[in-house]
Amino acid sequence: MSRPGRDDSPDRLYTLTGGRSRSGSDAFDLVTLVVTESDPVPGMQSEHVAILRMCRFPTAVVEIAAELGLPVTVVRILLTDLHDTGRVSARHPRSAHRLPDPDILEQVLVGLRNL
Amino acid sequence: MASEISERPARSERPALAGTADNGLKIVVVGGFGVGKTTMVRSVSEIRPLNTEETMTKAGEAVDDLDGVRTKTATTVAFDFGRITLDAHNVLYLFGAPGQERFWFLWDRLFAGTLGAVVLVDTRRLADSWYAIDRLEHHGTPFVVACNDFGGPPHTEAQVREALDLPPEVPLIRCDARSRASSKTVLITLVEHLARLQKAPELTP
Numbered sequence A: 001m002s003r004p005g006r007d008d009s010p011d012r013l014y015t016l017t018g019g020r021s022r023s024g025s026d027a028f029d030l031v032t033l034v035v036t037e038s039d040p041v042p043g044m045q046s047e048h049v050a051i052l053r054m055c056r057f058p059t060a061v062v063e064i065a066a067e068l069g070l071p072v073t074v075v076r077i078l079l080t081d082l083h084d085t086g087r088v089s090a091r092h093p094r095s096a097h098r099l100p101d102p103d104i105l106e107q108v109l110v111g112l113r114n115l
Numbered sequence B: 001m002a003s004e005i006s007e008r009p010a011r012s013e014r015p016a017l018a019g020t021a022d023n024g025l026k027i028v029v030v031g032g033f034g035v036g037k038t039t040m041v042r043s044v045s046e047i048r049p050l051n052t053e054e055t056m057t058k059a060g061e062a063v064d065d066l067d068g069v070r071t072k073t074a075t076t077v078a079f080d081f082g083r084i085t086l087d088a089h090n091v092l093y094l095f096g097a098p099g100q101e102r103f104w105f106l107w108d109r110l111f112a113g114t115l116g117a118v119v120l121v122d123t124r125r126l127a128d129s130w131y132a133i134d135r136l137e138h139h140g141t142p143f144v145v146a147c148n149d150f151g152g153p154p155h156t157e158a159q160v161r162e163a164l165d166l167p168p169e170v171p172l173i174r175c176d177a178r179s180r181a182s183s184k185t186v187l188i189t190l191v192e193h194l195a196r197l198q199k200a201p202e203l204t205p
């Protein structure tokens, strides 16, 4: 099976997101975990449906991008749509943009040693 | 195709995270072509490494809106990643990132807030990692250097340090990216380094 996103023309990507800019989508980090809050409804865009199915369990933005075969930029825009309408919630990384606190580092060390 | 009725789409290669997972963390493995980035990600990941991409323009700007994606100047940078569930809350994502120049235009956009980086080095091609080390220092991202042994002539640690102009506080270790234990040791060395930096912030690059 070939990756669906690979051969997408920019025009198709434009259509996917309705040509909107990614205002506000910066809130979605690569590792923000996305969780579905409501089931897909008939008539919904297929990429939105796919995201809502995928995120019944927490799923990182980058995993969504890989699975849909779409660039991260495009996925951020799709997620902003879903987030603005309350269909998904976002669990943002606690340590983005600053040094993680010592507790987190300790938890990472313990987790790695237990691998 | 995932069927309409099945509760979960078939994604056996990518088991779902626990419902309690709420904190994603990032570590980046960066290095020249064929140095073993994907191999290291695979060695420690609980999922088969996945590949994705980000879009940027030729001018080096991350694409800000879909008009940018639509124009012919848009180009993409690919990277792969794996995942390690650390505990009920924390999930570590490990990214394999090419060290080439155009990639660094996307660094802030993709890897802001990253815990730190592993610079993977082939001792036969030390100069390949100069640029990556420069950029990490520039971005203030803490890193360790891991030498992957491809059977070249042996180098002493001092020789490698000198060739890379590594400050003494930056850990330098040998590894075999194909080995899970060795790759795990590299990650632990990085996180221990981060913990040291936290206690002595003046060492941060």
Ligand SMILES: Nc1nc2c(ncn2[C@@H]2O[C@H](COP(=O)(O)OP(=O)(O)OP(=O)(O)O)[C@@H](O)[C@H]2O)c(=O)[nH]1
Residues within 6 Å of the ligand: B031, B032, B033, B034, B035, B036, B037, B038, B039, B040, B096, B098, B148, B149, B150, B151, B175, B176, B177, B178
């Ligand atoms: N001898 C030896 N070979 C290795 C080691 N790590 C990786 N390799 C081999 O080197 C080759 C390239 O490894 P990759 O993991 O694909 O390298 P990469 O950095 O992801 O390559 P690109 O993404 O193409 O830049 C593979 O054939 C690996 O099996 C190592 O520690 N020792």
Ligand SMILES: [Mg+2]
Residues within 6 Å of the ligand: B037, B038, B039, B080, B096
């Ligand atoms: Mg690779």
